[in-house]
Amino acid sequence: MKNRTEFLEELARVFDQQAEAEALLEAIGFPRGERPNWEGFRTAALYWGQVLREIENGRIDGHGPEALAVAAHRQYRGNAIFRRAAEEVPEPLPDAQVRVTPREGGRAAETPEEWPTLTFRGSEHYEEFVRLARQVIGPDTQLLYTGAEEAALYVPGGLDEARLGRLRREVADLGLGENVEVLFEVYPFQPHLFEQLRLVGPDQQVFYAENVPNTTPVRDIPHAVLFQYGEETRQDRFGRARRTVVDRVVPGATPQDPPQEQRLDPDLTLQQAGVREGDELHIRPESTAGAINPRLRRAALARVRNEIRDYERANPGFEIVYTDDEFLPTCYEVQFRAAGFEPPREQAADPADLRPVPRDVHKALIVLYDLFPIKAPAVMFTTPIFHPNVEPRGTDSRPMGWVCIGALGDDAYRTDLDFHVLCALIMDIAAYRNYGALPHGFLDAHGFLNSEAALWAVSEQGQEMIVRRGGRPLLPMIGIEETPPPKPIRIRGAHAPRPGDAAGTGR
Incomplete structure (x- = not known):
């Protein structure tokens, strides 16, 4: 074991109670009559040091410290030290003459499909419960885990109502606490x-x-x-x-x-x-109609204020030019520089022939409505813009300049939306570093707020203007690279012709 000292210290920290230590040793088949006496050691570290020495000296037939590492890792799968120690172990471990249990160090038993589990909850006196459970149910009962006022035991073969009732009565007689519960459940997975x-x-x-x-x-x-x-x-x-x-x-x-x-x-x-x-x-x-909790709304408004101001300080080209409140604004007008476009001066029969006018300074509103943060904010450009995802004229339900952003959609919106990200996204939209237009065959242009802008953006002329102004080319942005013609493939020796080839066997 490469990091024996680290592993030993972690054993002493995690398995610092006698019941837990006994359960771990039982899981690896350490004979009960040959185990070090817990009461004879001043600290858990001294106890585990003696256990390791005895294992290294061959106390367990066919097993060394690796069995202890694997068993500890199985009980605490999120523990990084136990995980590193277990990863040093070759698979599979050798068979051992131990009790057939799901947590022993060998491979004598397959992982059960069901895990009959007895849970003790509501008291820190789980050591007494573990001892009592083994007396009532049998010595094969194994400790799965212990936590704050809770312990769980694996009961091979399950537990009938008679023994469960007896166990509950005897736990009550011990007086371990007023809120103690003894529960039994069969799980389709290993509790931990x-x-x-x-x-x-x-x-x-x-x-x-x-x-x-x-x-x-x-x-x-x-x-x-x-x-x-x-x-x-x-x-x-x-x-x-x-x-x-x-x-x-x-x-x-x-x-x-x-x-x-x-x-x-x-x-x-x-x-x-x-x-x-x-x-x-x-x-x-849960998102429901009605008034939002005032405390949550104030906290959310304060968070948005801080995030937008942080973004302003970190980005010299971005400026807050108006807020409707000094302390907790619900409306922000921002101004920023981005190499974008406003609508063309003249129309064209073919959208590819449109010539949008370059624009470098933009303004937009960020509005936090009454149900924010339960409902998404709205973003609207107040300066002219020519973009597939921006409403060009206005409708009964959407004002002119209204922005369609995936992060603000009903399905995608989350109440913890990061407004640093939102501000950056607004700037990316204006600069054509983010646009939802797709080439023909992917999505009809009528699916966009501005279908003319969508058709122009995917045209050769549109792509040329966008890239010249520093925007992103469309295909790489949506994860599509220019690819060569498809290659022939072979399936068990048969050659599949390319589309357009004459039919045949391909031989």
Whole structure:
């Protein structure tokens, strides 16, 4: 083991209770009668030092310290030190003469399809519970994890009502606490603890939840976060519990791709919902009609103010020229420089023949309506602009200059929208570094707010003008590179002709 000292220190830190230590040793088949006496050591570090020495000296037939590393990693999969130690172990480990359990160091048993699990909750006295459970149920009962006032045991073969009832009565007789619960559930996955999850509240305040069971229902996550706020956040104006949603942040497919968000089903467990160690979960009020919580709205308005002002300070070509309030604005007019275009002076039968007029200075409004941050803000250009994603004339539902941005759409909008990003996006739109027009065959130009601008932008003349002004070429922007003609392919020796070739066998 390369980092024996580091591994030993982490064992002593994590497995610092006798019940946990005994369960780990049982998982690797360390004979009970030959284990060091926990009570004989002043610290957990001294105890684990002796355990490692005995394992290294051959106390477990066919196993060395690698079995301990694998077993510790299986109980704490998010622990980086245990993971590094386990990664040093060759696969598969040799068989060992140990009890057939899902957590032992050998490969004597396949991973169970079902995990009958006994959970003790509501008291820190889980060591007494573990001992009692083994007396009532049997010695094969194994500790899955322990956390703050909670422990879970794997019960091979399940548990009948009679033994469960007896266990509950004896736990009550021990007087371990008024709020103690003894629960039994069969899970289709292995229960374990997430070492840490990052939780983001409605006002973007960040919390770190530690030792969270993966069996926790998604619906329980908002309670832990909203409890940190006042009643006005947890309840609506009628005193009812506020409905919330939980979104999991999913990294992009590549480092260049922005992260996405996945709405989680409240009726699933964290494990079933796809949550993994270290994930970031966003807790938000459910979008409904009606008044927004004043505290959340004030916090959101303050965040937007700070982010837009930060962007102004960091970008000399960007300036806030008007706000409707000194402290918490709901309307910003911004002015910035970008090499864009305003509408052409003359019309043309073919949009490709249009000649938009270059424009370098632009103004736009950012409006935060009454239901912000539940509802998306609006962006409108107040200076002339010729762009596929900007309303050219105005309609009953959209004013002239209204901008269609994916991040503000009903499906894509998130209440934690970063206004640094939004300001940069507005500038990119004006400079044709971001435009949604697609070449013929991808999307009808009528799907854009300004179909003339869309047709012009994808034309050869339009692309030439855009690139000359510093805009982005269309095809690379949407991930399409110029490609050679398709090559012939072979499937089991048969040659597939290219489109247009004469039919034949290809031989």
